[in-house]
Amino acid sequence: MTANHAGRPRRKWLRILLPAVLIIGWVAVSGIGGPYFGKVSEVSSNDQTTYLPTSADATQVQQRLGDFNDSEDIPAVVVVASDSELTESELTALSDAVTALPDTVPGVSDELSPLIPSEDGKAAQAFVPLDSGEGLRDTVAAVGDELRASAPDGVSVYVTGPAGFTADLVNGFSGIDGILLGVALLAVFIILIIVYRSLLLPVAVLSTSVIALTAALLLNWWLAKWGLLMLSGQTQGILFILVIGAATDYSLLYVSRYREELRLVQDRGAATMRALKGSIEPILASGGTVIAGLLCLLLSDLKSNSSLGPIAAIGIVFSMLAALTLLPAILFAFGRAAFWPKRPKFEPEVVAAEHGIHGGVWAKLAGWIKRRHRPIWIVTAVLLAVGVVGASQLDATGVPQSDLVLGTSEARDGQQALGEHFPGGSGSPVTVIAPESKLQEAADVLLGSSGIDGVTVAASDAPSGTLPVTSDGVGVPAGPPAGAPGAATAPIEPTVASGDVLLQGTLTAAADSDAAADTVRELRAELETAAPGAIVGGVTATAIDTNDASIHDRTLIIPIVLLVITLILMLLLRSILAPLLLVATTVLSFGTALGVAGWMFTHVFNFPGVDPAVPLYSFVFLVALGIDYNIFLMTRVREESLRHGTREGILRGLSITGGVITSAGMVLAATFAALSVIPILFLVQIAFIVAFGVLLDTFIVRSLLVPALSYDIGRKIWWPSKLGRGAA
Template identity: 35%
Template sequence: MGTLRRLAGLPAGRVGKWAVIAVWLAVIVPLGVLAAGIGQAQDNDETSWMPSGAPSTRAVELTRREFPAARDSALVLVYARQGGLGAADRAAVLDDRNRLRALGDVTGPAPSADGAALTLTVPVPGDAMESGEATRIVARAREIMRAGLPAGLTAAATGPAASRADAADANGRVDGTLTLVTVAVVALLLLVTYRSPVLPLVPLACVAAGVVAAQAGAVLVAEAGVVVNGSGAALMIVLVFGLGTDYTLLLISRYREELAEHSDRHQAMALALRHTAPSVAASAATMALAALALFAADMNSTKGLGPLAAIAVVAALLAMTTLLPALLTALGRGVFWPAVPRRAAPGARTAHIWRWTGRLVSGRPRRAWAVAGLTLAALACGTAFLRVGVLDGGDNFTRVPESAAGQEVVRAHYPGGATAPVLVYVPARAAATAAGLARTAPGLAASGPAETSASGRWTRITAVLADPPSSDPARRSVEGLRARLARAVPDALVGGQTAALLDRDAAMDRDLAVIVPLVTGVVTLVLGVLLRAAVAPLLLLGCALLSSGAALGLSALLFHALGFARTDQTVLTLGFLFLVALGVDYTIFLMARARQEVRERGHRDGIVTALVATGGVITGAGVVLAATFLVLTITPVVLNIQLGLLVALGVLVDAFVVRTVLVPALALDIGPATWWPARPAPAPRPFGQPSGIGSPPW
């Protein structure tokens, strides 16, 4: 324990601070070189978003192994005119076909039965789909399609290749913007908080170092086989900024309190670290261990987020408990200019708000927690408006992409599944049986010829759905086909877009059912170890669950008002993780301070003192963290927007209601039994108000 304390106090030492800064300067360059490979480390292949071991995923893997030439994805160009195509329209399509041959072997034009549409199909190689070259191919095809288009002729690029390109374009446009906006939001809030033009630059530099360290860690785990995709990399940046800023506010707030009591800044920082580092470390441990519970997920994209989130938490913790205190100590009191804290400085100008809150909660604690609890329960009723389901196609974007609009054109003139066929894989010996079942299966408009693999072991049969691939009738058709094949050909695999949607839906339902109780158990155990109590962890967990329900209900009402068609199960899974783990953070900060105060003042005065002392900083941290997650709403991806709104609302509910009223009121009403079986041994003294210096001026 003594060694750990000495290490924790190293950044505050007269020599130690320079040693810490030197170590960071020595490692930041190699870490930066490693982090520069984060783009190449990302695996945005379709299987990285699919459930591991699912039939559709195994179908993709079998295609790569047995049908390498069939890895191509279709880029479908559809041309349509209301009332029927004319000679000029057909001539324009033929001209496009000739120019598109520079991109690949073009098939078509394929006419619709009503004579109002034609399609051209360009195969996009599998290697191009995995390398990102597909985006350039799709963009060039669209240029050719639009050049010389006759007036009144509608044209759109759709199909799997266009859908992937549109998704990549939507995510790619915001990668740099997301980071810049996050930096701007955090910088502005820190500037408002401390009213200093210099101080915000220090934590921002430390957060930047944390981001570099986190990205370097992501590259290393990617090399070890962990799936790292674009969404995970973006979420990691948000976590480092959000948590890093939270830890910053807690440390600087306590540092300013100690500067008001001690003239030696090294002693002040050592005391600040001694008081804040344990609760910050406990908070980080809770979040990291809860994130690692995502390893139990079936969805590859969800499973990969576990280690990425844990790495982000550890990077933020290391940067803010080593580099930040070392820099602050080295820069001295002048870093707070113009509001330089002096010894025996007066209390913060907003301290009276938290004194009033303390008196309000402690006056009638039972009424306080009852009102807060009923309010949260009422908000949770908003979950009745929640519509859960996989976000696919245009539903996952704020603006309908061209590929989704093109699918609607195809649907109007061709069988709904023309651009996304069902792919059936069976052992070659059962090809005839499977082909017969596919031809007579309900919901299939057509069945193509069988294709045998180069090894001769497998046969692939292509079938076209009568309904759009994302529709409920199409899903029922694929379920029926799978059931028929399972009885006659047990080794059969059914893949394709609709099959993948079915498997994703089932996997995400399963992940939600498994990860929610797993995260709950992990958080309960961590709280028990931290607080060395049995009652307090259950109290805090119950409050966190009620807060999560309220945030979900409030979010459901907001999603309904914004017109979102559905809420993806991934939003609920990740949202629960962040709401519970991050929400418990603030109660950890409160209760850790409460344990210190209870020993000196007794239970009642200790709880109220902790509430008043931490009120400003925790509320400020909640506002900053919520604003950081709200940055996700600038993306055009509905899943990111929903996750950002859900977590932001949950953090605000937790900071302003749960931490401020519900938890302290319950602790006061329950009394010293809150700490059972521990028995704090207080040395009571008259209730005294802490200085509160450094509390953000909200």
């Protein structure tokens, strides 16, 4: 046996062994990571304060609360309300039910306040500290159920305040593992069935995407467990959608190339290697561009943004790896049968007769662009520019906490009932840490504000944990008269920690209202002069600092993302002009998507506003992913231009990639649209902007604007490379 013959069995075994090892390895990772879908809540947090920059006042206040109060519980505000004045017996029954909560509901602290009637007598409230652990949602629900069971007829019971709104968010995110993933996979499966008219191929592609997601989730879970990353409901949802969409897109690019090669070569192994060779550059370039854009989020002041960058980047890495290893191994194992019943035939003569331009709608579109390229790109650009005008209606200055969750909300209803009978900020006070020597000065600033209803100072020895503060000084809590049993033997002093005291001011307006935000900003300005060193925190301050950090982030990060992506495209396309045009068209598309979203959010959906982070997230996803399709197109155009000249290469590239890029765009739009099943305003708005923007990129920018503009410019599109000096 010759050396040549001896090598063939070894190569044959290697061709069988390598795909088998890849498939088994990926399936093993999936088996290990699968159970972690139900464990994300163990390492995630939806507390806004934990995502603020360490320099923010609200963060510093939150970190020091333990110095004045040993409890880490989160306060709930229980509100009972009636259309008529509550009777003495009704108040007694409700008060007894509140007092019994620590014994009847696990997770309720025994340091709760008594039931406090309103001045109009039609409502009462109590402050109930709850365990802030994983079971908060169940505890809030149990408190509400327990009190409603004891409430007299005609009396409504609500659980609101920080604990109530946090429970709302947890409820909103609870569908991520099941509903979101199910809807996204079903949408992708239906699209793939329609596009390929095959059953096995969609299963192979979706299996690749799900296994990539499992691997990404497994790694991110442990990084969060070790404290290296911070997971939240929104980052989890975005990770799921991004990996499913990106892995499917990359898979479709490989499938298209593999099918094309099966028509040119008989051997499926040779087809696999040729398909990999043709796919690896655009997939790596596309994925690398998305990763670079996502990692720019590390520059964010908000930890929710800076954590999303590496979390999502890890997802893209596994998406690329799975599309370039697992899927080729699966398709190699099945060969042409993977496309059944429309198996690609070995027909090199037919392919040669097509001259590289396939028939059908994309060949017709290429011919139309050849004849009418200048009117096409001018009209398209003008229409997109008109759409940008609507971006002025996008009010991205923040959303009240009570409007973060769509649909019904007990916490929101309770906040409304609270505002009708008590100061709107009850249960979510302004918290001020001030030097002990400036206690009275800080208190006077709070007392002098029309937005503050009352002021207290933390005092661990006081029965309620606080003492009232007036312009005359720190008051003494009501109690037995001097000399009586149980009377205090010495004046109760405020708690002092590291030379500071903690004051709380009850807001007259709801803590998430514009009026409350104005009050906090005014207090900060006045305290800077009256009590230097004082810092302001609380629910309202957290929202202010979050919004301010978000606005700073988008101003800083958006230009950097554009610069990074432009440089990557220059390296990939060996050109300066082409990348600049591609980025410009993508930015124009993004502006149009924002404009349409601004109009829809204001006049159709009647949303209360837009979170400042929505434009940043939408920009990163749309620009990075929108560039994906231009990369898929232009890398093939460059490949064809090297053989046939630029203008012919543009027509060939459009015709060859048209079907796969359109399919990929519909898949990505469908997966992002699936985010709208999670009733969180932030995610619903991102879902609309990105899904609409991806469709705009797919059907307008990549299909019409870019090819027509490139065709009009001709070979100069590749300036200053040698290709730019070749045939047009």
